[in-house]
Amino acid sequence: xxxxxxxxxxxxxxxxxxxxxxxxxxxxxxxxxxxxxxxxxxxxxxxxxxxxxxxxxxxxxxxxxxxxxxxxxxxxxxxxxxxxxxxxxxxxxxxxxxxxxxxxxxxxxxxxxxxxxxxxxxxxxxxxxxxxxxxxxxxxxxxxxxxxxxxxxxxxxxxxxxxxxxxxxxxxxxxxxxxxxxxxxxxxxxxxxxxxxxxxxxxxx
Amino acid sequence: xxxxxxxxxxxxxxxxxxxxxxxxxxxxxxxxxxxxxxxxxxxxxxxxxxxxxxxxxxxxxxxxxxxxxxxxxxxxxxxxxxxxxxxxxxxxxxxxxxxxxxxxxxxxxxxxxxxxxxxxxxxxxxxxxxxxxxxxxxxxxxxxxxxxxxxxxxxxxxxxxxxxxxxxxxxxxxxxxxxxxxxxxxxxxxxxxxxxxxxxxxxxx
Amino acid sequence: xxxxxxxxxxxxxxxxxxxxxxxxxxxxxxxxxxxxxxxxxxxxxxxxxxxxxxxxxxxxxxxxxxxxxxxxxxxxxxxxxxxxxxxxxxxxxxxxxxxxxxxxxxxxxxxxxxxxxxxxxxxxxxxxxxxxxxxxxxxxxxxxxxxxxxxxxxxxxxxxxxxxxxxxxxxxxxxxxxxxxxxxxxxxxxxxxxxxxxxxxxxxx
Numbered sequence: 001x002x003x004x005x006x007x008x009x010x011x012x013x014x015x016x017x018x019x020x021x022x023x024x025x026x027x028x029x030x031x032x033x034x035x036x037x038x039x040x041x042x043x044x045x046x047x048x049x050x051x052x053x054x055x056x057x058x059x060x061x062x063x064x065x066x067x068x069x070x071x072x073x074x075x076x077x078x079x080x081x082x083x084x085x086x087x088x089x090x091x092x093x094x095x096x097x098x099x100x101x102x103x104x105x106x107x108x109x110x111x112x113x114x115x116x117x118x119x120x121x122x123x124x125x126x127x128x129x130x131x132x133x134x135x136x137x138x139x140x141x142x143x144x145x146x147x148x149x150x151x152x153x154x155x156x157x158x159x160x161x162x163x164x165x166x167x168x169x170x171x172x173x174x175x176x177x178x179x180x181x182x183x184x185x186x187x188x189x190x191x192x193x194x195x196x197x198x199x200x201x202x203x204x205x
Numbered sequence: 206x207x208x209x210x211x212x213x214x215x216x217x218x219x220x221x222x223x224x225x226x227x228x229x230x231x232x233x234x235x236x237x238x239x240x241x242x243x244x245x246x247x248x249x250x251x252x253x254x255x256x257x258x259x260x261x262x263x264x265x266x267x268x269x270x271x272x273x274x275x276x277x278x279x280x281x282x283x284x285x286x287x288x289x290x291x292x293x294x295x296x297x298x299x300x301x302x303x304x305x306x307x308x309x310x311x312x313x314x315x316x317x318x319x320x321x322x323x324x325x326x327x328x329x330x331x332x333x334x335x336x337x338x339x340x341x342x343x344x345x346x347x348x349x350x351x352x353x354x355x356x357x358x359x360x361x362x363x364x365x366x367x368x369x370x371x372x373x374x375x376x377x378x379x380x381x382x383x384x385x386x387x388x389x390x391x392x393x394x395x396x397x398x399x400x401x402x403x404x405x406x407x408x409x410x
Numbered sequence: 411x412x413x414x415x416x417x418x419x420x421x422x423x424x425x426x427x428x429x430x431x432x433x434x435x436x437x438x439x440x441x442x443x444x445x446x447x448x449x450x451x452x453x454x455x456x457x458x459x460x461x462x463x464x465x466x467x468x469x470x471x472x473x474x475x476x477x478x479x480x481x482x483x484x485x486x487x488x489x490x491x492x493x494x495x496x497x498x499x500x501x502x503x504x505x506x507x508x509x510x511x512x513x514x515x516x517x518x519x520x521x522x523x524x525x526x527x528x529x530x531x532x533x534x535x536x537x538x539x540x541x542x543x544x545x546x547x548x549x550x551x552x553x554x555x556x557x558x559x560x561x562x563x564x565x566x567x568x569x570x571x572x573x574x575x576x577x578x579x580x581x582x583x584x585x586x587x588x589x590x591x592x593x594x595x596x597x598x599x600x601x602x603x604x605x606x607x608x609x610x611x612x613x614x615x
Contacts, residue, residue, distance in 0.1 A: 026353070032404035034360050035353045038336075049259070054459070056468030058261030059317075063326045083407040112469075121473045131448075135550075140340070142349050144552050148436070148445045155444050199442035202493040231558070237609035239565050240558045243541075254464070263466030264522075268531045288612040345545070347554050 014103030019044030019075030040076030102185030160185030219308030224249030224280030245281030307390030357397035365390030424513030429454030429485030450486030512595030562602035570595030
């Protein structure tokens with residue numbers, strides 16, 4: 001058993017909320033119970049597995065530590081049996097996705113720093129970790145991924161990663177820096193949706 | 206040259222049948238000879254490469270052992286020149302896919318156990334290996350993957366993996382446990398299609 | 411800092427032109443500035459990252475060497491602000507894609523040989539490296555990848571890889587063998603588009 005270290009907890013929470021988002025989309029697409037569980041697991045662990053592959057930490061934690069699979073399956077079951085309640089939330093997939101985005105942006109960045117990468121590639125790996133699950137979710141149901149369609153998405157993960165790195169540099173305790181960075185990513189992403197923030201399009205398009 | 210060990214043979218057979226399924230779909234989509242060969246190779250080796258990447262066994266066997274490439278290309282050529290005969294089969298892509306599903310579910314699980322993973326993650330890796338090729342095939346031709354659309358798909362791979370693990374625990378010879386598990390996966394998957402087994406959908410959907 | 415070795419330069423050039431092709435497609439799909447940058451980075455580094463993962467060279471060079479990220483972002487910005495000029499080119503995505511195809515076919519093959527793979531798998535890895543970025547680009551915008559739709563695509567990368575291997579065998583200096591192979595891939599690919607070369611389709615299709 002892995003010790004209850006913050007970054008594992010962050011990872012498990014990210015897995016859970018991304019799995020919720022995948023399962024919710026699966027229910028909306030009228031997939032059956034197995035499709036819901038498969039999409040929950042895929043979306044929940046894809047970002048972390050991508051991160052671990054890129055860092056050379058294999059087998060990836062999501063395969064070595066059974067709790068990741070359990071978290072993703074639990075999320076799938078929760079959604080399957082409580083989908084009516086979840087659908088009452090306004091834009092549930094977006095909210096869960098924003099939470100997962102923040103959690104994985106930070107966990108990816110944190111793990112990359114631990115593995116000796118410099119800050120800039122670490123922030124980039126955080127973005128990859130954060131958008132990986134959502135990209136897989138959208139590609140599997142044949143939609144153009146949110147990261148390409150939406151104005152402030154990768155940007156929110158980028159800000160979260162930068163906040164985390166700067167927080168560490170400023171001497172904040174790791175857990176506090178993590179919390180601030182996750183919250184920042186979440187708030188920026190959700191605000192951008194509700195306020196309809198738009199990024200500029202190419203002059204010639 | 207790798208010795209003629211059962212798990213390599215299983216792997217080569219899986220590569221061949223998945224390559225057949227990819228090539229058959231490519232012909233149906235009216236791709237040319239190169240598209241057929243590319244899809245045959247991609248689908249044939251994707252599951253095994255994913256498995257090897259996740260286990261850290263790189264370069265993956267499909268790149269080190271030339272027979273995998275040869276098997277996939279041969280499957281592509283067979284389909285290209287005999288597509289009329291193959292199309293006379295009822296649901297050929299489904300049948301070949303079901304065979305590949307069983308072969309890779311077992312080979313993935315087997316290799317994961319060899320690499321020291323515990324049974325549950327090994328079964329999971331078997332599922333990943335088994336569905337990898339099919340997911341790539343469907344994503345490349347822009348269809349929602351079978352694993353999400355169909356009721357009993359990942360489940361069949363799961364049952365195969367479990368049967369293999371339990372067979373080994375019960376002291377069966379490895380080759381027998383493999384054969385039983387492959388057959389079980391194939392039969393469950395094919396029966397589920399012909400009988401139209403349906404898994405429950407979410408109460409609120 | 412990595413030394414200015416030819417294969418890194420080839421790689422950086424490939425990253426740049428593939429990033430241009432990704433960004434140009436993003437602009438055409440009316441994505442905003444962030445979508446353009448994300449697609450530029452993804453397409454620019456996907457082939458190389460795939461190659462490095464398959465060779466076990468992790469973290470991949472695109473994450474360790476900051477110049478790759480810089481090259482891809484620069485390409486994204488160039489396209490964003492100069493998209494009108496670029497669109498005046500006839501088939502700009504195709505031309506850039508053909509250049510990237512040649513550059514990565516050679517760099518993938520070269521690196522595989524350095525890592526001790528034999529020629530045939532090395533040429534195959536070159537093809538994977540070459541088509542990786544374009545496949546990701548097309549999958550992300552929900553199109554069937556060019557490698558499947560177009561007649562002479564993987565074939566051009568195959569010819570480039572073969573030319574490189576044969577050039578080395580014939581005792582050519584590495585840089586010359588590279589230049590010939592890149593040019594060959596580019597010319598074959600571009601000619602095939604303008605001349606409308608068609609590969610045969612399956613007899614029964």
